[in-house]
Amino acid sequence: MSSLPESPDDRQPPTAPRGSLRIAATAILVVLTLFAGVVHGYLDGRWTANADLHVVGSKLADLPEQVGDWRLTETTELDPGAADLLRCYGSSVRIYENMKTGAMVNVAVLFGPRGPIAVHTPEICYSSVGTKQVGGRKVERMGLAGKEDALWSVQFATAPSSDPSLNVWYGWSDGGPWEAREQPRFWLTENLYKIQVAGPAGEEGNRPVEDFIDAFLPVTHPLMGST
Structure with a gap:
């Protein structure tokens, strides 16, 4: 006898691999670090000089x-x-x-x-x-x-x-x-x-x-x- 199909409520949502989460967290950290560096460079005047x-x-x-x-x-x-x-x-x-x-x-x-x-x-x-x-x-x-x-x-x-x-x-x-x-x-x-x-x-x-x-x-x- 064939088994009954699972109801949508019984299915577990797929989980992201741990490696993907780690990569995403690292990417966010890099972006925030770069943004902070750009803001500091702008406030300090390093990015705005011209001859x-x-x-x-x-x-x-x-x-x-x-x-x-x-x-x-x-x-x-x-x-x-x-x-x-x-x-x-x-x-x-x-x-x-x-x-x-x-x-x-x-x-x-x-x-x-x-x-x-x-x-x-x-x-x-x-x-x-x-x-x-x-x-x-x-x-x-x-x-x-x-x-x-x-x-x-x-x-x-x-x-x-x-x-x-x-x-x-x-x-x-x-x-x-x-x-x-x-x-x-x-x-x-x-x-x-x-x-x-x-x-x-x-x-x-x-x-x-x-x-x-x-x-x-x-x-x-x-x-x-x-x-």
């Missing part, structure tokens, strides 16, 4: 030698270690002196891939060379309404004193206004400009860094291209 960016960066050499009461006294190059770290397409590192007061400020304007340009802030750099941050950073705004620049300002003291002796202003730009961004690394642009100005802390009504920046920021904009 024309060095032409754009070279325009920073055209920053003026005098702005307001401030006169250029020295032009220097980035420290080789910093240059390797930041991978700049262009940079201008200068010292300006106020012809009336004798106050001096150090200025760096950089253009490079978003990742390294964004993450190296004064709070990290100055804290590693014997200075200590005093208080938190704050946003300083300059310019006319609708065309306003904004930079972070932060003060440092030199040990063993706890009194502020150094004032540093810094910020970034994609070719538009300077901005005090919380997370510039996640800016939706491939490259960034950065400005950093350091000078004596001064007192209310006598702030050399602020005075210099008021004169200097307007002359930076014509030299910056959209990134």
Whole structure:
């Protein structure tokens, strides 16, 4: 007598071979690893460089030698270690002196891939060379309404004193206004400009860094291209 056919409910679904599951899991892991690498490379700027960016960066050499009461006294190059770290397409590192007061400020304007340009802030750099941050950073705004620049300002003291002796202003730009961004690394642009100005802390009504920046920021904009 022939046996009755199995009902659909009695049949066991076919199972995938263990080897196939292992291969699929490995493939997913590889894809996720590659995706993570691409995202990190994009954020770090490694996948976006092109030769024309060095032409754009070279325009920073055209920053003026005098702005307001401030006169250029020295032009220097980035420290080789910093240059390797930041991978700049262009940079201008200068010292300006106020012809009336004798106050001096150090200025760096950089253009490079978003990742390294964004993450190296004064709070990290100055804290590693014997200075200590005093208080938190704050946003300083300059310019006319609708065309306003904004930079972070932060003060440092030199040990063993706890009194502020150094004032540093810094910020970034994609070719538009300077901005005090919380997370510039996640800016939706491939490259960034950065400005950093350091000078004596001064007192209310006598702030050399602020005075210099008021004169200097307007002359930076014509030299910056959209990134």
